[in-house]
Amino acid sequence: MRTMQQWFDEYGQSHQNHTNKLIHWICVPLIFFSIVGLLASIPSGALKEPFPPQLQPYAHFGTVVVLLGLLFYLRLSFLMFLGMAVVCTLVLLGVRAVDATAEAPLWLICLVIFVLAWIGQFYGHKVEGKKPSFFKDLQFLLIGPAWLLGFIYRKLGIPY
Structure with a gap:
């Protein structure tokens, strides 16, 4: 089993270009939010x-998938699990806020965000000249948000 750092090192190989990194800081959270929102839109009485x-x-x-994702992080790093639990809570609160206040349906808002954010991601990887990591292993879809949180952890001196 790979460590959190090994995941980050491999993910970072296709994320060296400054423009691609900047795009990821915008698009990865938007994709994460939009996926949770799309899943939250499925009737679940x-x-x-x-x-x-x-x-x-x-x-x-959306909450079910978030909880499963948190188990993935817990397996790799307790401190990353805690940070991602905070991120996931904020995403769930954001999805609820959009659902409660937006005039358009949540699924439509999230679908537009999802498509635009992926266009951004693929543009970033075109600039980078390397394919997105998830083409190699779908687990990298879970690594992207943690990779960004890893930058924040390092700035704050928090080990993961």
Whole structure:
């Protein structure tokens, strides 16, 4: 099993160009948000029923996928798991806020964000001259957000 640093090192091989890195700082969080939002848009009445009314807006397939992703991070690094748990909580709160306040349906907003952010990602990789890492291993889709958090951790001197 690879360590968090080994994942980051391999992911970083196709993320050396400054423009590509900058695009990733914008597009990776947007893609993460949009995927959770798209999954939250799937009708999930049966998931909501066991929860009290104040938690029901968070009982959806987006939350299920977030929890599974958090298990992936926990396997690699407890401190990265904690940071990603904060990030995931913010994403879930953001999805709920957009769903509660936007005039357009959540799925439509997230679909537009998803498409535009992926266009940005592929442009960044065109500039980089290397294929996105997830073409090699789908697990890199989970590494992208953690890779960004890893930069913040290093700036703050937090080990992972």
